[in-house]
Amino acid sequence: MRSFLTKYISTAVLGILGIIMIVPKVxxxxxxxxxxxxxxxxxxxxxxxxxxSATRSQRTASARANQTDAPAEKPQRxxxxxxxxxxxxxxxFKETSIYNRAGKHLETVQPGAIVDIKSELKSKxxxxxLCKITxxxxxxxxxxLIKTSAIQKIPGTLDEKTPEERKMMRKMGSIMAKIDTxxxxxxxxxxxxxxxxxxxxxxxxxxxxxxxxxxxxxxxxDSATGDAQMQYEDELRSMKGEDIEIGRAFDQATRKFExxxxxxxxxxxxxxxxxxxxxxxxxxxLMYKKAINEG
Numbered sequence: 001m002r003s004f005l006t007k008y009i010s011t012a013v014l015g016i017l018g019i020i021m022i023v024p025k026v027x028x029x030x031x032x033x034x035x036x037x038x039x040x041x042x043x044x045x046x047x048x049x050x051x052x053s054a055t056r057s058q059r060t061a062s063a064r065a066n067q068t069d070a071p072a073e074k075p076q077r078x079x080x081x082x083x084x085x086x087x088x089x090x091x092x093f094k095e096t097s098i099y100n101r102a103g104k105h106l107e108t109v110q111p112g113a114i115v116d117i118k119s120e121l122k123s124k125x126x127x128x129x130l131c132k133i134t135x136x137x138x139x140x141x142x143x144x145l146i147k148t149s150a151i152q153k154i155p156g157t158l159d160e161k162t163p164e165e166r167k168m169m170r171k172m173g174s175i176m177a178k179i180d181t182x183x184x185x186x187x188x189x190x191x192x193x194x195x196x197x198x199x200x201x202x203x204x205x206x207x208x209x210x211x212x213x214x215x216x217x218x219x220x221x222d223s224a225t226g227d228a229q230m231q232y233e234d235e236l237r238s239m240k241g242e243d244i245e246i247g248r249a250f251d252q253a254t255r256k257f258e259x260x261x262x263x264x265x266x267x268x269x270x271x272x273x274x275x276x277x278x279x280x281x282x283x284x285x286l287m288y289k290k291a292i293n294e295g
Contacts, residue, residue: 088158089115089151090169091133092176098133099145106144109135111177112170115151116158118143124215132158136170152176154286165286172282179275190265196256203246203253210246214239 091113098106103123115131122128129151132142152172154161161169191197214236221232 085155086157087117087153087155088161088169089117089129089131089153090173091115091146091150092152092173093150093180094177096146096150098141099128101130101143101145103145106141109133112136112173114158114166114169115146117151117153120148124219125211168282168286172279172286175275175279175282179272179279182269182272182275186266190257190261193264194257194260196253196260200253200257203250207246207250210239210243214243 091109091111094111095108096111096113097108100106113136114134115129116133117129117131119130120127121130127148128145129148130143131146131151132140133144133146134140154169158166191201194200217232217236217239221229221236224232
């Protein structure tokens with residue numbers, strides 16, 4: 001029995017020693033398994049939400065807030081208002097009619113009469129100037145109405161003009177009247193030779209008659225009341241649009257008439273050339289020379 005225990009214990013001890021010695025050698029031939037990775041559930045990604053665009057006022061406020069450090073704009077310099085232009089002038093046509101404020105004909109004045117223009121207005125399609133006029137004999141009439149087209153305007157008031165300038169103004173009016181007479185004579189002659197004269201004169205008469213009727217109806221309408229006023233208004237309305245065709249025909253006829261005159265008309269006379277040269281010198285001295293010197 002004792003020998004059996006001795007053998008059993010010896011065998012057990014040897015076995016344990018063998019395991020201790022063999023296991024490290026075997027383990028050296030094997031690589032350890034990598035550690036297991038642990039995964040955590042990813043956090044949910046927040047989806048972008050729709051954000052309404054800022055209002056214009058919000059954007060403006062934001063822009064202003066971001067510009068608080070920007071330099072302030074310099075205040076704009078206030079410009080002085082331009083002085084109203086004033087004119088005087090000289091009559092440039094023969095036998096020019098003048099009227100009182102009520103439109104009554106007073107008399108006719110000759111070219112070279114000086115006018116001091118106070119204001120301008122329109123009456124029945126005509127442009128008129130309210131003036132003080134100094135005739136060739138030195139007498140004055142104030143106030144009078146005169147067709148603006150009969151006046152050669154000159155910048156500035158009459159009080160600003162020197163005696164020498166007033167003398168030049170009178171001469172200017174006289175020269176312009178002579179040029180006008182020569183041009184009218186040439187025009188009358190062209191009516192006899194121009195092949196487009198008949199068409200031109202017919203279109204001119206029709207154009208003039210149409211607008212004369214329009215201005216007459218407008219005057220009656222403005223002074224009438226009630227049914228009469230409505231009647232004039234209806235008549236004017238019925239004429240609306242006719243001016244387009246009438247005006248086009250007049251323009252075409254005038255163009256043909258004038259183009260023929262340019263090609264076939266008589267050459268400018270020596271008298272006309274001399275008058276235009278003298279007029280150009282006066283115009284420069286009265287209307288441009290002073291402005292250039294002051295500029």
